[in-house]
Amino acid sequence: xxxxxxxxxxxxxxxxxxxxxxxxxxxxxxxxxxxxxxxxxxxxxxxxxxxxxxxxxxxxxxxxxxxxxxxxxxxxxxxxxxxxxxxxxxxxxxxxxxxxxxxxxxxxxxxxxxxxxxxxxxxxxxxxxxxxxxxxxxxxxxxxxxxxxxxxxxxxxxxxxxxxxxxxxxxxxxxxxxxxxxxxxxxxxxxxxxxxxxxxxxxxxxxxxxxxxxxxxxxxxxxxxxxxxxxxxxxxxxxxxxxxxxxxxxxxxxxxxxxxxxxxxxxxxxxxxxxxxxxxxxxxxxxxxxxxxxxxxxxxxxxxxxxxxxxxxxxxxxxxxxxxxxxxxxxxxxxxxxxxxxxxxxxxxxxxxxxxxxxxxxxxxxxxxxxxxxxxxxxxxxxxxxxxxxxxxxxxxxxxxxxxxxxxxxxxxxxxxxxxxxxxxxxxxxxxxxxxxxxxxxxxxxxxxxxxxxxxxxxxxxxxxxxxxxxxxxxxxxxxxxxxxxxxxxxxxxxxxxxxxxxxxxxx
Amino acid sequence: xxxxxxxxxxxxxxxxxxxxxxxxxxxxxxxxxxxxxxxxxxxxxxxxxxxxxxxxxxxxxxxxxxxxxxxxxxxxxxxxxxxxxxxxxxxxxxxxxxxxxxxxxxxxxxxxxxx
Numbered sequence: 001x002x003x004x005x006x007x008x009x010x011x012x013x014x015x016x017x018x019x020x021x022x023x024x025x026x027x028x029x030x031x032x033x034x035x036x037x038x039x040x041x042x043x044x045x046x047x048x049x050x051x052x053x054x055x056x057x058x059x060x061x062x063x064x065x066x067x068x069x070x071x072x073x074x075x076x077x078x079x080x081x082x083x084x085x086x087x088x089x090x091x092x093x094x095x096x097x098x099x100x101x102x103x104x105x106x107x108x109x110x111x112x113x114x115x116x117x118x119x120x121x122x123x124x125x126x127x128x129x130x131x132x133x134x135x136x137x138x139x140x141x142x143x144x145x146x147x148x149x150x151x152x153x154x155x156x157x158x159x160x161x162x163x164x165x166x167x168x169x170x171x172x173x174x175x176x177x178x179x180x181x182x183x184x185x186x187x188x189x190x191x192x193x194x195x196x197x198x199x200x201x202x203x204x205x206x207x208x209x210x211x212x213x214x215x216x217x218x219x220x221x222x223x224x225x226x227x228x229x230x231x232x233x234x235x236x237x238x239x240x241x242x243x244x245x246x247x248x249x250x251x252x253x254x255x256x257x258x259x260x261x262x263x264x265x266x267x268x269x270x271x272x273x274x275x276x277x278x279x280x281x282x283x284x285x286x287x288x289x290x291x292x293x294x295x296x297x298x299x300x301x302x303x304x305x306x307x308x309x310x311x312x313x314x315x316x317x318x319x320x321x322x323x324x325x326x327x328x329x330x331x332x333x334x335x336x337x338x339x340x341x342x343x344x345x346x347x348x349x350x351x352x353x354x355x356x357x358x359x360x361x362x363x364x365x366x367x368x369x370x371x372x373x374x375x376x377x378x379x380x381x382x383x384x385x386x387x388x389x390x391x392x393x394x395x396x397x398x399x400x401x402x403x404x405x406x407x408x409x410x411x412x413x414x415x416x417x418x419x420x421x422x423x424x425x426x427x428x429x430x431x432x433x434x435x436x437x438x439x440x441x442x443x444x445x446x447x448x449x450x451x452x453x454x455x456x457x458x459x460x461x462x463x464x465x466x467x468x469x470x471x472x473x474x475x476x477x478x479x480x481x482x483x484x485x486x487x488x489x490x491x492x493x494x495x496x497x498x499x500x501x502x503x504x505x506x507x508x
Numbered sequence: 509x510x511x512x513x514x515x516x517x518x519x520x521x522x523x524x525x526x527x528x529x530x531x532x533x534x535x536x537x538x539x540x541x542x543x544x545x546x547x548x549x550x551x552x553x554x555x556x557x558x559x560x561x562x563x564x565x566x567x568x569x570x571x572x573x574x575x576x577x578x579x580x581x582x583x584x585x586x587x588x589x590x591x592x593x594x595x596x597x598x599x600x601x602x603x604x605x606x607x608x609x610x611x612x613x614x615x616x617x618x619x620x621x622x623x
Contacts, residue, residue, distance in 0.1 A: 064509075065536070078510060078564040219539035220510065221563035245608070317603050334562040334607050335543050364623060375623075384623075470542055471621045 020499040021088025023492050024484070029347070031483040032085045033215050033340075033464070034061060035329035036503050037073050037226060042322050045073040054178060059090040062226075062329075066216040067168055068145070068180030076318050078223035079329045081180060082338060083143075084212025092145060093209030096136040097190065100205040108132050113194065120151075120203040123158070126194035131161065133191025136207060138162060141342055143182040143214050148192055148205045150174050156198035163189040170195050180210060215338035215464055224329040224336045224465065227477065228322045231312040232299045233288070239297040241290045246281040247362060249412055250302035253277045254310065259292025278302050283362070301412045305505030326479070326505045333361050333475025337466035343370070345457035348485045349424040351381070354493065356479030356500035358414040358507075359385040365474030367391065368481060371460040372468035379458040381421050385474065395421045396455075412476075414507035416497045420487050423457055479504045510564040512602040514610045515573070517541055521596035522559040528583045528593070532569050544619040545611070552620045562607045573599050 024030040037045075041060070045053045050070045054060065062072040063081040072079050083090050098107035105116040111133075113126030121132045138144065146160040146168065153174045160168035160179050168179035192202050217223045232244045239255065246266045253261065254276040262270045266281040288299070298311045305326070314320040331337075345351055357367060364386035374380035374396050381395040464481065465474045480500055501507055517525045522541050529537040544556035565573070572579040573594070580590035600610055611617060 218535045220533065220536045220566055221515070221540050221561040222542070223564055225512070225564070332562055332607070334560070336563065472623070
């Protein structure tokens, strides 16, 4: 069903076959944050431990924690780190450490309690804070992947470190470990250190930059969570009476069996003897009262992706069919937010953004916002869902805000949309097209006369899912956000949109 | 490794709760309880009466949210302080009670902000 792969969807651009990866590679400084997990990874990962999964997929881009020690690849896994795939994949820089295989002491500074011998670093009751380390060209605000192996573990703990800047978690067992560290602030020493009188052996130390600007969240409660659930019901094999929350939207109920499902609350009606019923609910609580035999039951928004199976078994909220159901990160509309610390978009003053989104609430929620608050900062942009018009796309030049909306589309709406912003000219209103494509949604252009332009895009943080990381939380799933610092062509945009659409299970 | 919880704490108790969460969870606890909540129908500008969080909570913290004795020992505070803190908290599993239901039960809504 998703055999082309998430980044493999092709289109014809300028007479050649183009892929999203080739388009990203064409435009230097591109970013691609993919919050989905491909069906093949989910299937393979179901029987793997996190360590086994990382061994099988070393360049997987989603991690449960902000330091990227544990991959996120199954339903209910939180997403604390999304690595940028600015060329269509995770790209590592050159090896930063010398003699990481520890074949000798060359290149390493060795503290008391440590010794390098027989091709490894041996710690023998190494005092707290002691380490083996070396100076490397760590750069500020970049992220580095540390990998190393612990063997012959006896006691205590150790951790990877950028001195006086960032430390990895304590490690107190044999194994091969991965951690992503950044926030280097001019201290150029990296190594592995003892935390609590460590006794064990370290080997195969590697430190490589992970190219790009990565989205992360340190606070566990504020991390979006991977979900592949589309059927709103529970215990669907043999349905019993239950209630669900609906929005003012169209839904489709299906089941087999000779029984009856009577709907009350936000919609009044019934489905007798199986089959399907498409109905329009109001917002609130819908109760499904079951009599007789009702099996293989499924309730989902009527505009759900078309290329997913018609029935999803759901036993509990965490136990459901995943085969054929795209797994993507869901923001909870309470406090979830990922932050890309710094993007410098002043070089071109142009951006194209393509996003695959399913909004799940009518409350206002920021999908993304460049800077902590576009209303207070010149050279910004953003997009939010909610209210009567969604999405609302904003851009601010030197003047006040310019904004536009697509035709009102209430949640829940799976959607692929694209927008281009251009601050490179003196005035921009007529030269900034906005493509919003989702089948029937027409292209529109910025209206109004309030953005006089004349500014530069900023170098600032990009917030995904909340304003400034604290207000207007977005409720819904995000398949991916692609940001290219250029006005790409309409045909190139279409290729990216098609790829995202395919990953979402085809929403148009 | 994680349990998915709604965690709400009264405003006066929130600073202490945040300190304890960060002390136990480290960096992963920073920024928890960031959602300001007010009684339903409060006018804009009403100070928050509760603060909330919803999402993944590490296993090391979950037990402390249910057991005053364990919380007191882990945080190095008196048992009475731990009991008082937990009495000022509302902890539910997301699966058992969605965030919206918790707010409805407690008569709370999110503090209004200007767009």
